[in-house]
Amino acid sequence: MTGAVVAVLAVVAGLVALDRLGEGDVLLRQRCTASVGAESFELTPTQTRNAALIAGVAVRRGLPARAASIALATAIQESRLENIDYGDDAGPDSRGLFQQRPSQGWGTEEQIMSPLYATGAFYDALVRIPDYQALPITEAAQRVQRSAFPAAYADHEPEGRAFASALTGNSPAALDCTLRRPSRSGDAVAVSASADEVFGPLGGVPDGNRLVLDVDGTLGWAVAQWAVANADAQQIISVSYSGLEWLRADGGWTTAATEPATLTITVADLPG
Known part of the structure; x- marks a missing residue:
């Protein structure tokens, strides 16, 4: 028996042992999927948790699913829906889900690093835009964010719409998560x-x-x-x-x- 075969058998035996210990799913790739119509999009559990907060705040405020779609497309582009504590060359003081900047009046760094605060601040700015619901998602996002790369928001419109539809409750049973025990x-x-x-x-x-x-x-x-x-x-x-x-x-x-x-x-x- 070759060394390679022995190594493979050892790995298999180890996985079987893990499964018997109730830990066999340690290698499972955790993910959440929003399936709306013929389209499906995937995020990590952390990203999905942040997406659910963004959509939930829209529901709480009585905003349409369109508002959540705009917010989600924006956050996917700005931070990949991660609550990051750093910016980039264009905005070195940018922080949080929406990469908002204290120097631009979005709030203190501590406030912006709160996903609940950051989301509320985004919607506060969005609803001040006349007829924002009628605008293309990327244009509405740009009017809020004033990004150096305004066209980039359009790349995330489909997944923003899918997760918004599921997480605002407009598409029942459209979200599924594959998780470890x-x-x-x-x-x-x-x-x-x-x-x-x-x-x-x-x-x-x-x-x-x-x-x-x-x-x-x-x-x-x-x-x-x-x-x-x-x-x-x-x-x-x-x-x-x-x-x-x-x-x-x-x-x-x-x-x-x-x-x-x-x-x-x-x-x-x-x-x-």
Whole structure:
């Protein structure tokens, strides 16, 4: 038996051992996909969590999905939806999801590094643009950002629209995340607090490792898919709403018995 074959067999044996220990998915590439119509786009869990915040703030403010599309296309171009703490040669003091600059009046560095603040500041500027909804996404984004590369926003219009449609609840069950098994127990109270921070008070009732919310319609789907987007960070293992359920272990949405206008988010409850 050659050395190469021995090495391959050793790797396979190691992966089998990991799987038996419940750690076989350590090599799984985590990702989230928004599928709207015939188009599908993929982001990392961290990017998707930031996208869900951006879309959720639009929902909270009563803004149309178009506003979220513009904001998401902008953030994808400016930071790849990462809350980065550095700028570039064109804007060395640029920070955060939208690469906003303290020197340009966007706020302090500390404020801009808060995704919630940065998103609110972006929408504050966007809604001051007359008829922004009728503008091409790249033009609306440029009027807010005043970028040195205004055409670049157009590159991200399709994925911005797809994630906006899913995360504002306009496309039900359109977001799926492929994730590793939870590494620790979750906290339903913390999930409730995080959801309230984005959407405003939702009146969620934590019950053990479950959070139950009375929501319906588009808002219900926005919160449900926000929960899927936050499943990795919040150790969420299932989300059920409107006759469908997302299971972390399986991925995808499947039919399930659910109470009308009731959203249930379940977090991991691991021993020890």
